[in-house]
Amino acid sequence: MIHPTSLTAIIVFLVFAGAVLGISLYLGRRAKSASGYFAAGGNIHWAVNGIAFAGDYLSAASFLGICGMIAFYGYDGFLYSIGYLAGWIVALFIVAEPLKRLGRFTFADALDNKFNSRGIKLSAAISTLVVSCFYLIPQMVGAGALVQPLLGFPHYVGVLVVGAIVTVIVTTAGMVSTTWVQFIKGGILVILCAVITVMILMRGVTTKPTTADGQEVKIPGYGLVAADVTGAPGAVVLPEEGIWRNTPYVRVRNAAGVISVYRKEGDKLSETQTSRVRPDGRRFVNGLPRGKGEGEADLLPVGYASKLPGGVEKTGPLGPFDFLRTMQESEVILWRSDRFTEADGGVTTVYYQKPTAGTDFMAPGSSPTFQKVRSSKFFDKLDFLSLMLALFCGTASLPHILIRYYTVKDQISARKSTVVGIAAIGCFYVLTLFLGLGAMTSGALDVTDSNMAAPLLARSISELLFAVISAVAFTTVLGTVSGLIMAASGAVAHDLMSNVMKIPMDEFRKVAAAKVASLCVGVLAICLGILFSKMNVNFLVGWAFNIAASANLPSLIMLLFWKRTTKQGITSAIIVGMVSSLGWILMSAQAYKDVYGWNPADAIVPFSQPAIVTIPLGFLVLIVVSLMTRRAGTEPAPATAK
């Protein structure tokens, strides 16, 4: 779809970006020491830190990805919400306080607290860098995807703008400005989502959605009598040749010479939308050149209920539970696609209507990602279980979340700020279900891009709301990316340079080194964001969670709860967890399909999400290596958490 550039959106965006930069530069003058730079001097109030947790955690994937997934497939997107939140329980009960007690600036500090081992520092720093980079890619890709329709710039400009702003935030004031940016963004995001949810409930559900300025959304025909379509004056049914052979599609050329594609549903026909990219790059939509002008066409916005309970056309305002029940008892037109590559290299994508009952899309297994839970084979279900396990265990192992525990003054504050974080994040995730379902029936969805569901939902309500939510989504990316770059620069300057390579650095030089590291990571993030621009955002985040959980969680937990853990055990668990999960992902069906463009059926590993195998493997390696090295005469690790 071509999204019109919105002047309001550009102004609101500039105000947001300017405010964020202003705060950073102001606070930057106050953060001179290393402790000030890496951990905001441990002086952040617990309530501010709690909301900053939300700002840090609610990334572009949470906001854009989950809403989009719910809008396109239903309940399955909400599974991510549940998993992402549940992970905080591991963070609060297992990790938060010991980490605060043991560490100073970074995750490696805490792991290495009892051993003073270069092996641990090196492996923990590398795992921090790998996870941060994997998490950075989807954020940068999301930023580019957002800027494209919002400001009318190409994808790479969005990535560059985010990269530049974030690098300024991080290099000026480190953790202080990062925290405040995240606090502001976390607060605004939750409040704004609550406001939109109220508006969705006030609007209710309708079979005839309208745009913000009151125009009725055009609804493509479904279940048309075939003779009416093919027998229209001047209409000619084209023969089934080339890519159209043995497909459920019928091509009809009308009197004006425009070719439309219909999908056969029994003896009825339904309208589809087609998008064709010719080998020379020219794009055609529904048989006409793509564009907004005369003789041109663009994909139609979609998303509406086809049947409501009681056969009504409009429900009127609904309560939260009534809204969910209405969705469950309705039938909604969801859109699916078929992709054909032509002999000359051109690609045609057909988007077709799929009326789906609420009882179907409101239960697990309605999306391609999770559909296998409805299969009867046990192996098929492992993918789902493994992802839910990775989400549960991954949160407490994410480096940018872990470093936030060093910005408060003590364990009590760490505990309280986690509770505030859980409250804010929990509210947000409950709202995602309403936002997603609201977008599903907003009449504003772009069939080609699920990431745009939330901003387009806002546009269906009002242009100003669209502008604000797009700007907030953009600051969402800024907040998370700055947290990640902080974590990565800490790993480079504090762990690698100062502790592993033993480069002697005073406070001033250490902060300078971290700033140079931030700059490098920022540039790397920009490159990766441009390189991976075609990848699915939420999917990449799933990978980051898998790697984080596999590499970091076993050593973190065993260090705290098993007295016989040795430094060799920790080092090898981190390396094995990281390498095995990364390797598994690179050999999975999804990587075959999305990264290499190979046949997913040839994939070596049986399912895509490694956590269910690689987390236990990390524990096993740690235990075996610890027992072996202990017997060899290594001094036992003293008790830590007990």
Next chain:
Amino acid sequence: MVDFKNPVQKEQEDAAVIAHNSRIGLSLFAVYTAIYGGFMALSAFWPQLMSEPFLGGVNLAVIYGFVLIATALVVALIYVKLCRKF
């Protein structure tokens, strides 16, 4: 000012307090993990059951999801309440 040559500073906390808090944390963690495990098992092995109306016409999948989110906050608050500070 932080001096990098110094060993990491430990906060002064009583071992008994830490043990007490850690015990509470682990018990609450076990409770939540059991509820989360129940959700995973139901979704994976009885997806049909999840699509049945459960409360006020809303299905079990949605209600269980909301319960998981609400329970996270409830156990977190219980934890803060029960933890000893000194």
